[in-house]
Amino acid sequence: MGCSVLLLASTVSSLGGLLFGYELGIISGGLLQLKTQFRLTCIQQEALVSSLLIGGLLSSLVGGGLIDRYGRRKSILLSNVLMLTGSLILLISSYPTLLCGRFTVGVSMCLSSMSCCIFVSELVTPERRGFLVTLYEAGITVGILVAYTMNYILFDLKMGWKWMFGLAVVPAMIQMVSICFLPSNTDRGICQDLITSMDTQEEGDSNKRTEYDIMSLFQQKDNMRSRSIVGLGLVLFQQFTGQPSVLFYASTIFHSAGFQNADSAVLATVGIGLVKVVATFTSMFFSDRVGRRPLLISGCCVMALCLTTIGLLSGQSLKDTQGPCNTEHAIGNRTGQSHFPFGNQTLLNATLDENNILQYSSDRKTLKPLELSPSAHQNVVNWIILVCMMTVVAAYSIGFGPMTWLLLSEIFPAPVRGRAFALTSCFNWSAHLLVAFTFLDVFNAAGLGGTFLMYGATSLVASVFFYFLLPETKGKTLDEIDKELRxxxxxxxxxxxxxxxxxxxxxxxxxxxxxxxx
Structure with missing residues (x-):
């Protein structure tokens, strides 16, 4: 019975991650269609992307209390209901309903992410915890890959964005059905006795000796303040190294880096998704062998190197001088037609130059070709940028991606684990929102080069932070980790x-x- 419950619980967690990743990635390609159909400005695009993050932020404020009070299982069920509701709202063709639907989906994603990671971490033995908790991150990467693939397949389909958003109901329904088959005694994360009753009993006795509330996370007692600093460092550095920008604006980044039409830019994101999946599964197998610290610190170092390289090379990109907000570029599709949203003007089926690129002049009265003189050197630079971008994604997926949520599920005591997750998740979604909502403006002001140099410097600082402050938790029970940290x-x-x-x-x-x- 224990193995069947463990398998079913892992499936539920993986599906939660898949939904999370799908909703993160699907906007990358959907935004290319939405900004044309609804003639969205840069601010409106950022608002549409960020509405999901605002929902996640608000959910993080109350989600921890819900998880600790009503249990992990019921919280996941609630997230399924919200996901289905949000997905249906997104099918209504208006900009306000798009904002409302993305907001609802964001609430669901945050609640699900906290519930699933805590749920599995409390269910398994130390020898399997690293592998099984990172299944959630594996689900995220598979979801991102599926989203990017759907972006590519549905890119030329009229109203294809509705299919992109609507397909999320399939894994949500499967997860909802799956969790209904889990026994009710897993509702508060106590079915570890199916595997090792002695560990559960000792942890329960330890928890009775100490009562925690949310303010305990900021006190020195039991070393809680240091735990909170490490937890906040994990989520803040995870966001400020620029990963949200890669996920949400991948097509925009590749288009600005020299991929000359939307088709090739969207296809490049599929390659990013493949790399992310392979790297995450690699991390899963090594998290319990190599340890959390080496994977996270080495991942930060590789990110710093590659982000800096992108920053230095992107100055030679043909489009680095063209910001995404101050000059609109046409984006050609596979049929050779382009859509040019300029305020209240929409130019359809415009004549493209030999590079499928047109530039709208600043006076908005005439169209003129963007002057391009591609050379072998510039093509090499563009491919180096692509390889570095994939390496950044791989390093993130080996380090930050799985290790952040694994460590957060390990370093806090059980009685306050849900609220600790809520606190760190609140900062995580706030940072995520800040990065995503300001990316186009920062990109417009600093260029691709300056933006990625900033991300590279942040990654370097993160590696130093984790070297001095991050504990190694592999091979220990949750009670042993708590005792050593106290x-x-x-x-x-x-x-x-x-x-x-x-x-x-x-x-x-x-x-x-x-x-x-x-």
Whole structure:
């Protein structure tokens, strides 16, 4: 029975991740159609993208209390209902309903992400926790790949954006049916006794000795303040390294980097999705072998290198001087037709030049071709940018992607875990919203080069932060992690110290020197 419950719970979690990733990625291609049909300005595009994040932010404020009070299982069911509701609202053809639908979907995504990660982390043994919790991130990457693929398939279909948004109901329905078959005793994350009743009993006894509330997260008692700093560092650096920009504006980035029509830009995002899936599954298999710290720190270092390279090379991109807000470019589709949204004017079936690119002049009275002189050198630069972008995505998917939520599910005590997730999730969605809502304006002001140089510098700072502050949690039960953090016994460099190491008899500990532990 334990194995069947574990398999079903993992399926539920993976489907939650798939929905999360699908909704993150689908707007990348859908936005190309929506901005034409509804003649959206840059501010309106950013608002449409950010409405999902506003929903996630508000959900994070109340979601933790719901999870701790009503349980993980019921919270996932509620997220399914909200996902179905939001997806149906999105099928109505008006800009206000698009904002409302994306907002509702955002509420669902945030509640689901917190519930699924806590749900699985409390269900499994330490030896499997890294693998099974990162199944959620694997679901996200598969969802992003599916979204990018749907963007490409449905790109030329009239009203294709409705199909893009509507397809989310399929995994939502499957997840809702699946979770109904889980036994009710998993509702508060206590079915670990199906695997190891001794660990659950000890954790329960430990939890009774200490009561926590939301303010405990900011106090030094039991080292809670340090845990919160690490948790906030995880979610803030995750966003400020620019990953939301890659997900939401991938097509825009590639188009500005030199991919000369929307078709090739959207196809390039499919390659990004494939890389993300492969890298995430690689991280899944190594999280319990190599450890959380090496994967996260090395991922940040690789991101810093590649983001800086993109920043330095993109200055040679033909379009880096053309911001996405101050000059509108036509985006050719596979049939050779283009759509040019300019305020109240829409030019259809315009004559394209040999590069399928037209530029609308600043006086908005005449169309003139964008002067291009492609060379072999510039093509090489564009491909280097693409390879670096894929490497950034791979490094993120090995480090930040799975490790953030895995570590957040491990470092906080069970009684306050839901509220701790809510706190960190609130900062996560706030940072996500800030990056996504300002990306086009920052891009317009600093260019592709300046934007990515800023992301590269942030990644470097993140690697230093994690090197000095991040604990290693692999191979330990949640109760063992909590005990060591309460006693502040995590050390990772040679200083005079001691920490507690579990002996082979599972629940007994011995003091060893720091040199022995490294």
């Amino acid at each position: 006693m502040n016994r995590f050390h990772h460099h040679a200083v005079c110290c001691t920490f507690i190491r579990p002996t082979p008899s599972r629940h007994r500990y011995q003091r060893v020197s720091c040199q022995q532990s490294i």
